[in-house]
Amino acid sequence: MGAKSVEDMIEASSGVHFSGFHMNGLELRSTQVGQPTTLAAEEMHKQPFVIGVAGGAASGKTTVCDMIIQQLHDQRVVLVNQDSFYHDLTEEELTRVHEYNFDHPDAFDTEQLLCAMEKLRHGQAVDIPKYDFKSYKNNVFPARRVNPSDVIILEGILIFHDPRVRELMNMKLFVDTDADVRLARRIRRDTVEKGRDIGTVLDQYSKFVKPAFDDFILPTKKYADIIIPRGGDNHVAIDLIVQHICTKLGQHDMCKIYPNLYVIQSTFQIRGMHTLIRDSQTTKHDFVFYADRLIRLVVEHGLGHLPFTEKQVTTPTDSYNMDDVHVGTLVTEHILLVMGLFTLVWIFVSGYVVSPLLGVARVWRMLCEHVVKASRLGRFLFTGKVTMVSSLSMKSYLKISRIDMCCYWIPF
Numbered sequence: 001m002g003a004k005s006v007e008d009m010i011e012a013s014s015g016v017h018f019s020g021f022h023m024n025g026l027e028l029r030s031t032q033v034g035q036p037t038t039l040a041a042e043e044m045h046k047q048p049f050v051i052g053v054a055g056g057a058a059s060g061k062t063t064v065c066d067m068i069i070q071q072l073h074d075q076r077v078v079l080v081n082q083d084s085f086y087h088d089l090t091e092e093e094l095t096r097v098h099e100y101n102f103d104h105p106d107a108f109d110t111e112q113l114l115c116a117m118e119k120l121r122h123g124q125a126v127d128i129p130k131y132d133f134k135s136y137k138n139n140v141f142p143a144r145r146v147n148p149s150d151v152i153i154l155e156g157i158l159i160f161h162d163p164r165v166r167e168l169m170n171m172k173l174f175v176d177t178d179a180d181v182r183l184a185r186r187i188r189r190d191t192v193e194k195g196r197d198i199g200t201v202l203d204q205y206s207k208f209v210k211p212a213f214d215d216f217i218l219p220t221k222k223y224a225d226i227i228i229p230r231g232g233d234n235h236v237a238i239d240l241i242v243q244h245i246c247t248k249l250g251q252h253d254m255c256k257i258y259p260n261l262y263v264i265q266s267t268f269q270i271r272g273m274h275t276l277i278r279d280s281q282t283t284k285h286d287f288v289f290y291a292d293r294l295i296r297l298v299v300e301h302g303l304g305h306l307p308f309t310e311k312q313v314t315t316p317t318d319s320y321n322m323d324d325v326h327v328g329t330l331v332t333e334h335i336l337l338v339m340g341l342f343t344l345v346w347i348f349v350s351g352y353v354v355s356p357l358l359g360v361a362r363v364w365r366m367l368c369e370h371v372v373k374a375s376r377l378g379r380f381l382f383t384g385k386v387t388m389v390s391s392l393s394m395k396s397y398l399k400i401s402r403i404d405m406c407c408y409w410i411p412f
């Protein structure tokens with residue numbers, strides 16, 4: 001490939017980019033300036049929190065869902081069963097119903113399920129059919145009107161099978177109950193509630209239910225975030241799951257109110273530092289040290305949202321690509337981002353009863369450090385013995401210098 005085409009490629013890819021950091025690793029892909037990045041974020045954050053619950057038939061999925069719903073009493077939660085989306089049987093299929101495999105992925109109308117989810121996620125109510133296990137039809141009972149909610153629980157034996165359905169889920173649970181327990185429950189349920197005779201239940205189990213569990217259901221266990229042994233008997237697991245959902249919903253709600261809010265993923269290191277600065281035994285020196293590190297994380301993540309353009313730099317020895325951060329825009333378009341950072345760190349620091357001024361001063365210092373670094377780099381690139389293939393213009397340099405002065409001027 002010739003030198004010109006390399007240049008062309010760089011030029012073609014040298015638009016302005018935003019780097020993003022989002023909750024749950026959901027990233028907004030790099031977008032060109034002027035495109036509605038915040039609209040995309042809004043779209044994403046306005047959507048409900050979707051929990052998928054899979055597991056074998058009679059494993060206790062519905063029981064677990066009911067327990068979660070009960071404990072999330074102050075949230076708007078709806079349960080959507082995959083059973084509601086069983087295909088209607090044709091007349092011919094009805095005459096030979098015992099040969100029909102209700103445990104195969106093709107038994108479900110996944111397109112209809114996706115369509116219903118699409119509507120719910122966009123704030124529209126949907127009518128979900130109520131399946132009749134006795135007549136094998138989904139139009140015997142009136143459909144159930146489901147309104148858009150904060151949380152949607154999608155439950156079903158094969159709810160993790162289709163990747164498009166899996167992608168809708170923020171959290172995936174797999175109810176793992178022993179096969180003999182599932183069979184015992186199924187026999188009782190199908191004979192008592194569905195009025196089937198035990199011979200038919202056992203035939204269906206060995207012919208379709210067990211093979212489908214091994215071939216289609218069990219292989220989806222790997223997609224689960226949490227596996228719940230013993231289903232509804234496992235109160236500890238359900239309590240922990242509900243706590244986790246509440247935490248996520250808190251963040252989710254905040255993100256819904258503030259579409260430009262980014263939540264930094266918690267790590268053991270971050271949690272450790274939070275513990276230390278909350279501890280009354282922590283010395284002033286350690287407090288300042290760990291608070292500084294936490295503030296630095298916030299500042300660095302915030303600055304990661306500044307737009308940048310890729311530039312090619314030729315040094316005496318080599319040529320390489322670098323990201324030219326638009327420091328100049330710091331004082332103009334992105335002043336709000338910087339102000340937001342101050343406020344954020346101010347809230348963070350003031351939450352720990354330190355003088356808010358101390359917090360603001362520390363943020364200023366960190367921002368200045370960053371800008372000074374960028375400024376030094378800028379000056380080096382501009383005045384040093386290097387050739388810029390794509391120019392870092394005089395205008396940018398002047399802007400950098402102005403910020404430089406401004407930063408030194410701020411007393412702290």
Ligand SMILES: Nc1ncnc2c1ncn2[C@@H]1O[C@H](COP(=O)(O)OP(=O)(O)O)[C@@H](O)[C@H]1O
Binds near residue numbers: 055059063185
């Ligand atoms: N922990 C449990 N102990 C006893 N019976 C249970 C338990 N969990 C569920 N069951 C019973 O087993 C049957 C199947 O449970 P369900 O929650 O409907 O499972 P699934 O939704 O996975 O088919 C129901 O009759 C239910 O009452």
Ligand SMILES: Nc1ccn([C@@H]2O[C@H](COP(=O)(O)O)[C@@H](O)[C@H]2O)c(=O)n1
Binds near residue numbers: 056058132133
């Ligand atoms: N007409 C039907 C439809 C489904 N089944 C069985 O139901 C099971 C799934 O429901 P769960 O509530 O237990 O998850 C599945 O194993 C089907 O075989 C049926 O028997 N008849």
